[in-house]
Amino acid sequence: MQNYFMGLVLAAAALSFSPNTFSQTAQHAAAAKAHSVSAQPDFSGVWFMPEYHRTLLPKEDPPFQPWAEALLKKRDVENNTSDPDTGPDPIERCIPPGVPRIMLQPFPWEIVHAKDRVLMIFEYQALTRQIFMDGRGHPKDLEPTYMGHSIGKYEGDTLVIDTIGFNDKTWLDPMGLPHSDALHVVERIRRVDHDTLQVDYTIDDPKAYTKPWTAQRIFNLKPDWEIKEYVCAENNEVK
């Protein structure tokens, strides 16, 4: 009987506390969910530039090393005097455009959030970038590649991507801005509004530029578009 009484007391105590406990739990869950939403923004969708520009649109004049400025001038002359079939631009021979130029090509690209990775699927040349989001660093002794090695993290509503490990065979933009194998690109991607993506680029390449410099691009959501097939090499007239 005494046990029964104690049981009633404990049950009453549990009931009297439980609404408060439930409320606190619900609040924590809501807070956690809100935190989760703000910590991991969702950029899923097909994105496309509102207008095409032939330059990366740096916010200030890129602080060239002398050789880089001379090379840009040489490429400008070649661009403007060459035959359409024998231009100097590497992408005319189906070479990958590298980063950030892949995002400057006038073709759409899609962001896919995968487990521990963000994938960018580019219609141009059917290229894919994978950005590792699991906290890993860049491997030591990276062999150089066209598209580099990318790791990322979220800072509030912004996806921050850090990419290194490039070769020096690509141009930073269609005008021919040079870079070296020391190129380090940081991209900060955030939604200005639901349909507008802003990407801020920091170009850090001490071999080609005397200090880091920045540029910005805007992309629009294309909810009715899907990534289509593009095959650079099928009928490439460039010799």
Added chain:
Amino acid sequence: MNNNRVIATALAMCVLLISVPLFAHHSGSAFDQEHSVTLKGTVASFEWSNPHVFIGLDVKDDKGEVEQWRIEANSPNMLTRVGWKKDMIKEGDQLAVTGFLAKTGRKIMRLHSLTLANGQQFDGEGFK
């Protein structure tokens, strides 16, 4: 006279300021994009291919001689987004094409817009 010159200058600036998207594959610098040109001719060939759709166009020059032009449009993925179809152009069709000519003088045009014989117009760059 002065008014005419002002108007002409204003018109010229408007032409220069019009934002014309460029192709991705062949460098835009190889074409004179400050002056658009319209050609009318007969389709000799039509290639629905990557990375450019090619139209071979026979165009009569001032002396009545036939010149063979290569008209480069954008790629099928972009052109289908603005309504192009693989079978919309056939050999023998009459076409009017407006675009930019190669700076080297070769008979190559990068297509900006296209008008079929039935009057239908198509964007040649696929950006809209």
